[in-house]
Amino acid sequence: MTTSELKEQITVFTAEYKNALERQTEAILEYGRLEDNLKKRQNEFSLANETEESNSGESEDENAEIIDLEAKLEKLKLELLHAESEVELEVRRTHARATESHIKALVGTDGNVHRLRNRIVDGKAYIKTKKAEINRERKENWEKQKQKRTQTKFQPESEELIALQEKLALAERENLLANDEVEVLKTKMETFKLLVSLVKSE
Numbered sequence: 001m002t003t004s005e006l007k008e009q010i011t012v013f014t015a016e017y018k019n020a021l022e023r024q025t026e027a028i029l030e031y032g033r034l035e036d037n038l039k040k041r042q043n044e045f046s047l048a049n050e051t052e053e054s055n056s057g058e059s060e061d062e063n064a065e066i067i068d069l070e071a072k073l074e075k076l077k078l079e080l081l082h083a084e085s086e087v088e089l090e091v092r093r094t095h096a097r098a099t100e101s102h103i104k105a106l107v108g109t110d111g112n113v114h115r116l117r118n119r120i121v122d123g124k125a126y127i128k129t130k131k132a133e134i135n136r137e138r139k140e141n142w143e144k145q146k147q148k149r150t151q152t153k154f155q156p157e158s159e160e161l162i163a164l165q166e167k168l169a170l171a172e173r174e175n176l177l178a179n180d181e182v183e184v185l186k187t188k189m190e191t192f193k194l195l196v197s198l199v200k201s202e
Helices: 003-094 100-109 111-151 157-201
Strands: none
16 A cells, blocks of 8 residues: 555545544533433432422321321210219219119219310311311312323323433443544554554655
């Protein structure tokens, strides 16, 4: 191969090397863009999950409130049972010949017993109303979330992240191929430059 042919080949490789460098640059930029996008979406989904967990925490707080109310109601029932027993014992002690219906009537007219019975009735009504209110709020929140997902054409987190990860993997492969091409062409040019110098020295 003559010197002119070697120089011509170097010119060809130089053009190819330039194209390879451009491909390499594009591959690096695309990989960086996809990597940033993936991290951004992961952070967004992480924040969304935290919001869901926060909402779940609100539900747990609501459940705890109901449990607390029901516990207080049970305590009132125990207080009522104790008050009724005390009145019944007092009636039996002071009225030895009192009938069961008489005892029951006297127990029912006791002020403390009457007060506790009313508190229990009010407590049951309040708990029932509170449960209905919580269920209504949960249903409204669920409907709002459903409507929001429909309006924004919500895509499941896992599918979107998987798609981004696949794109990132392809970009990484393109980056590696571009790097290899640059190295190969660089080696070829150096080889032909060496050949030119050897031909000239002969």
